[in-house]
Amino acid sequence: MKFPKDFMIGYSSSPFQFEAGIPGSEDPNSDWWVWVHDPENTAAGLVSGDFPENGPGYWNLNQNDHDLAEKLGVNTIRVGVEWSRIFPKPTFNVKVPVERDENGSIVHVDVDDKAVERLDELANKEAVNHYVEMYKDWVERGRKLILNLYHWPLPLWLHNPIMVRRMGPDRAPSGWLNEESVVEFAKYAAYIAWKMGELPVMWSTMNEPNVVYEQGYMFVKGGFPPGYLSLEAADKARRNMIQAHARAYDNIKRFSKKPVGLIYAFQWFELLEGPAEVFDKFKSSKLYYFTDIVSKGSSIINVEYRRDLANRLDWLGVNYYSRLVYKIVDDKPIILHGYGFLCTPGGISPAENPCSDFGWEVYPEGLYLLLKELYNRYGVDLIVTENGVSDSRDALRPAYLVSHVYSVWKAANEGIPVKGYLHWSLTDNYEWAQGFRQKFGLVMVDFKTKKRYLRPSALVFREIATHNGIPDELQHLTLIQ
Numbered sequence: 001m002k003f004p005k006d007f008m009i010g011y012s013s014s015p016f017q018f019e020a021g022i023p024g025s026e027d028p029n030s031d032w033w034v035w036v037h038d039p040e041n042t043a044a045g046l047v048s049g050d051f052p053e054n055g056p057g058y059w060n061l062n063q064n065d066h067d068l069a070e071k072l073g074v075n076t077i078r079v080g081v082e083w084s085r086i087f088p089k090p091t092f093n094v095k096v097p098v099e100r101d102e103n104g105s106i107v108h109v110d111v112d113d114k115a116v117e118r119l120d121e122l123a124n125k126e127a128v129n130h131y132v133e134m135y136k137d138w139v140e141r142g143r144k145l146i147l148n149l150y151h152w153p154l155p156l157w158l159h160n161p162i163m164v165r166r167m168g169p170d171r172a173p174s175g176w177l178n179e180e181s182v183v184e185f186a187k188y189a190a191y192i193a194w195k196m197g198e199l200p201v202m203w204s205t206m207n208e209p210n211v212v213y214e215q216g217y218m219f220v221k222g223g224f225p226p227g228y229l230s231l232e233a234a235d236k237a238r239r240n241m242i243q244a245h246a247r248a249y250d251n252i253k254r255f256s257k258k259p260v261g262l263i264y265a266f267q268w269f270e271l272l273e274g275p276a277e278v279f280d281k282f283k284s285s286k287l288y289y290f291t292d293i294v295s296k297g298s299s300i301i302n303v304e305y306r307r308d309l310a311n312r313l314d315w316l317g318v319n320y321y322s323r324l325v326y327k328i329v330d331d332k333p334i335i336l337h338g339y340g341f342l343c344t345p346g347g348i349s350p351a352e353n354p355c356s357d358f359g360w361e362v363y364p365e366g367l368y369l370l371l372k373e374l375y376n377r378y379g380v381d382l383i384v385t386e387n388g389v390s391d392s393r394d395a396l397r398p399a400y401l402v403s404h405v406y407s408v409w410k411a412a413n414e415g416i417p418v419k420g421y422l423h424w425s426l427t428d429n430y431e432w433a434q435g436f437r438q439k440f441g442l443v444m445v446d447f448k449t450k451k452r453y454l455r456p457s458a459l460v461f462r463e464i465a466t467h468n469g470i471p472d473e474l475q476h477l478t479l480i481q
């Protein structure tokens with residue numbers, strides 16, 4: 001089983017989870033930083049009490065990890081830039097023309113050469129130069145880099161989650177709840193494209209915007225900032241993030257010719273029993289809402305076409321881990337516990353599939369079905385930008401890896417334009433509110449010594465990467481019959 005010649009194979013990472021670890025690499029100027037250090041959050045069990053400054057230390061050890069990645073046959077990495085490192089101070093004073101439509105939506109933000117020059121005066125040049133150095137190190141090895149601009153943390157001057165929780169969003173910097181974030185994000189995006197445009201082969205504006213507004217304002221037990229339960233707030237954040245993506249897309253295009261996409265958290269939505277048409281409507285409103293709007297300009301909920309939001313999806317990053325299983329009762333979707341993300345840590349699902357340390361069911365078939373459905377719906381190039389398993393004993397990961405790579409191969413082999421598979425992740429890292437307890441690395445990290453140790457599945461990964469597919473002698477590992 002071979003992938004096409006220039007198939008991208010590698011891993012994804014994010015600034016907040018991987019960079020800090022060696023003294024001097026800390027970035028205390030973000031909402032996530034204050035959130036995980038907040039004693040009340042730790043006392044309430046919302047966050048783990050682990051700190052990112054004890055992380056893998058990619059900021060300083062990036063060349064070692066790039067060496068390791070090369071050894072494992074990696075040809076592509078998806079990485080990020082931390083907004084709060086680039087602009088630790090507010091950028092509000094750099095004024096740019098903003099156009100609104102009759103409903104007050106921001107339909108145009110015009111960040112021109114003069115504006116990026118002024119932003120350059122505000123930027124933290126040490127951070128900018130360090131990012132250029134880190135990523136040049138990878139690119140100069142003749143390998144590919146996909147650059148994502150936003151992977152959850154916001155600068156503190158834009159979002160102070162402790163103040164939001166204490167005083168409410170109207171009396172605190174409220175991040176995505178405030179539409180100024182749309183303009184500031186477009187300025188940040190334009191600046192990075194202008195400054196680092198030669199590094200990536202492709203851009204992504206955001207990683208999983210849906211997780212930011214769902215975990216921040218709806219499933220607040222997950223320990224995401226600001227932990228402020230409000231459906232109205234979730235809706236507002238979603239609306240602003242959709243506009244922020246589109247305005248960033250427009251402004252990246254002014255400074256770079258490379259494709260601009262979005263990396264999104266998908267699950268395979270499976271119907272166990274009930275009317276399919278009810279389920280399809282539910283799926284469209286729940287899973288495809290954001291991507292429908294930024295590709296087709298409308299969705300099942302916002303039926304009126306938005307020209308300023310449509311056709312802003314050159315490629316789609318698919319983050320896939322597991323499924324969600326439903327049945328429809330009296331026209332209402334009921335989610336079934338035990339399956340998918342609602343499995344028990346280290347348990348077995350009702351379908352007899354193993355579940356990870358995080359309690360996520362291993363369900364590789366879902367990745368194939370999802371890739372097929374996404375291509376039929378959007379018709380754009382797809383890259384699996386995240387897929388992995390929390391598995392400290394590396395007991396599930398070899399079969400998990402081969403089975404999901406098999407699903408990607410099966411889709412590609414049927415003509416679906418899946419251009420790459422990026423594993424989550426190369427090394428163990430800081431898992432947000434969970435801290436260091438979830439182990440997603442092909443490579444284990446001793447967080448005291450920062451030493452890296454290959455888990456057996458790193459060698460399985462190397463066989464797949466160097467073979468550019470699944471070698472015959474590994475096919476026995478696929479869980480899919």
Ligand SMILES: OC[C@@H]1[C@@H](O)[C@H](O)[C@@H](O)c2[nH]c(CCc3ccccc3)c[n+]21
Nearest residue numbers: 014207208211265319321386424431440
């Ligand atoms: O949980 C593993 C990874 C995170 O470390 C990444 O930062 C994030 O992009 C990411 N997304 C998902 C799937 C969606 C999800 C997010 C948070 C919690 C549960 C599920 C899994 N992961």
